[in-house]
């Protein structure tokens with residue numbers, strides 16, 4: 001079967017066509033600058049990469065260009081749209097309504113729309129992508145896979161904030177967690193590597209990328225995660241502050257005469273590793289800054305690693321133990337210095353790192369020594385493949 005995976009942002013649309021039997025990517029690409037001018041970057045397996053500059057006044061136009069690229073006689077990989085069995089869409093927020101993936105119908109779209117307030121930057125764009133696919137490929141089923149769904153197994157003690165309970169009841173203000181597709185994929189892979197029945201496993205997944213979140217997975221179910229009602233909570237990230245004292249917002253507002261909107265923009269886009277280092281949000285640049293002896297790059301690096309280790313320690317307490325810790329995403333898969341610095345703070349758990357294995361990048365590797373009490377792995381994440389698998393499972397169950 002062939003599954004088209006769509007990840008739609010407000011001005012971009014990423015896609016992959018995946019053969020579900022071989023799990024190979026047949027073609028992938030990204031439409032950028034939608035509603036501005038429009039560029040499609042398309043690569044089909046075994047063929048030359050192409051860049052198409054074409055007007056993309058809306059997401060329908062972008063989806064149309066993706067379809068044309070997939071069908072193209074020279075750069076395409078299919079002869080007819082009938083070859084696509086289903087489309088799997090990434091949707092950021094499913095609120096409390098969705099604890100699992102779901103096939104799209106009018107009712108589902110309305111329910112997703114009701115979650116728009118919780119993810120105003122993401123959910124409306126995700127919905128536009130689904131609508132565009134429904135219009136242009138009316139005979140192909142659409143499945144939505146939510147970033148939040150995996151965390152719906154969290155117990156109340158993990159998701160209720162210390163606020164008046166009526167805010168939860170009235171506005172659904174609670175912790176939801178994100179990166180669920182990645183945490184689910186990586187924890188499942190980690191559990192496969194453990195010599196234990198799934199129900200007895202305790203795993204911590206560190207998804208450390210531009211956005212970063214850590215998740216405690218007990219018996220294969222998420223029981224806590226570091227992002228909250230929005231992806232701003234938790235560990236310091238590329239440009240996001242992570243958790244801060246909420247009173248800081250009022251303090252900055254008064255000192256700098258700024259509005260809430262302006263401060264939220266700073267917390268989302270000018271803070272985190274970027275804000276601390278004053279250099280970059282990218283860990284490759286931070287590592288270079290450290291090599292150049294830049295003090296603020298050193299601070300950014302150690303704040304990031306310290307916070308990650310502190311959250312991991314909290315999750316060991318939450319699960320009363322841990323069998324394995326897995327690192328994933330851009331930083332987790334590639335930055336051996338970050339992994340080493342985090343694990344150095346976890347020797348009390350009996351963790352010893354295999355320094356040679358930890359030099360590897362971007363491949364499934366055990367980076368702890370054979371006698372380490374807790375296993376540590378690098379597990380490359382693959383959110384598109386996870387979405388394709390979910391979509392396939394859903395279509396298979398119809």
Ligand code: AMP
Nearest residue numbers: 209210211282283284329330331334335
């Ligand atoms: P992601 O959001 O998972 O795509 O991760 C993106 C982030 O991964 C970038 O902003 C970098 O901070 C980090 N990253 C990617 N490649 C490397 C690398 N080779 N070394 C260190 N960090 C990296």
